[in-house]
Amino acid sequence: MKWLLVAIIAVCNTLGDVLNTAGMKRQGEVEDLSLGSLARMVKRIFRNTLVLAGFAALAVSFFALLSLLSITTVSFAVPATAVSYLLETLLAKYILGEDVRWRRWAAATLVACGVVLLSF
Amino acid sequence: MQTSSTEPAVGKNSESRSGIRNTRILVLLVIATNVLGNVSLSHGMQQVGRIISASPLDYLRAFANPWTLLGICVLLVWMLSDLALLSRADLSFVLPVTASAYVLVAIGGHFLLHDHISWERWLGIVLITGGVILAEETPARTTKGPPEHLL
Numbered sequence: 001m002k003w004l005l006v007a008i009i010a011v012c013n014t015l016g017d018v019l020n021t022a023g024m025k026r027q028g029e030v031e032d033l034s035l036g037s038l039a040r041m042v043k044r045i046f047r048n049t050l051v052l053a054g055f056a057a058l059a060v061s062f063f064a065l066l067s068l069l070s071i072t073t074v075s076f077a078v079p080a081t082a083v084s085y086l087l088e089t090l091l092a093k094y095i096l097g098e099d100v101r102w103r104r105w106a107a108a109t110l111v112a113c114g115v116v117l118l119s120f
Numbered sequence: 121m122q123t124s125s126t127e128p129a130v131g132k133n134s135e136s137r138s139g140i141r142n143t144r145i146l147v148l149l150v151i152a153t154n155v156l157g158n159v160s161l162s163h164g165m166q167q168v169g170r171i172i173s174a175s176p177l178d179y180l181r182a183f184a185n186p187w188t189l190l191g192i193c194v195l196l197v198w199m200l201s202d203l204a205l206l207s208r209a210d211l212s213f214v215l216p217v218t219a220s221a222y223v224l225v226a227i228g229g230h231f232l233l234h235d236h237i238s239w240e241r242w243l244g245i246v247l248i249t250g251g252v253i254l255a256e257e258t259p260a261r262t263t264k265g266p267p268e269h270l271l
Contacts, residue, residue: 024207099262107216110251117244
């Protein structure tokens with residue numbers, strides 16, 4: 001049960017971030033950082049199916065995390081976070097078409113290992 | 121969709137000088153709101169005490185705590201600035217760069233709350249910092265427009 005929840009957290013977290021990125025790229029760049037353009041961004045998000053689906057996936061991940069925390073300690077959630085970094089980089093390359101070379105792979109790997117060590 | 125190294129494909133706005141500055145500002149805002157929001161939320165929840173309840177009303181009571189409320193408001197700003205950043209930069213850039221929030225929370229806890237940092241945690245801090253520096257050296261955006269096949 002614990003590992004099933006860990007898997008749900010990792011997969012839904014990854015899906016959520018990838019969908020949000022795809023949705024925000026479709027919506028177009030937030031060009032300036034004025035309150036007006038941020039308000040326009042928020043307004044458009046409500047009609048952005050990719051971002052709404054991303055929110056839904058992140059919500060599932062959040063509630064899976066809550067149930068995991070209710071049956072075990074927070075250190076059990078750490079592998080899910082670490083795996084998400086690598087999974088998301090993989091999907092960023094093959095689904096989002098980002099140019100992921102050795103620097104980004106090394107960065108994701110270092111962060112994933114660092115996150116595990118920080119939980120000690 | 122790999123791009124050649126001689127001519128990196130970038131978004132129409134993100135490569136200009138003000139575009140790079142705006143992306144940097146968003147990165148800093150995402151990191152700062154992540155740290156402040158989580159610290160404030162966890163401080164508030166510790167004051168509220170443990171909630172073991174199936175009733176949503178007990179969770180609603182937690183919102184009455186000013187630190188909890190502040191944490192939630194700051195995390196809302198975090199979410200919006202993260203989305204704004206993702207509209208301008210690659211996910212594979214944003215993820216490692218914003219992981220510096222972990223380092224700030226650990227270092228902040230050490231100096232402000234005198235948390236003990238074991239050698240494993242120091243090593244973790246060093247590794248994450250290395251990851252942040254490596255990702256910072258890559259261009260923030262390497263794609264042109266949205267991923268076509270997802271539309």
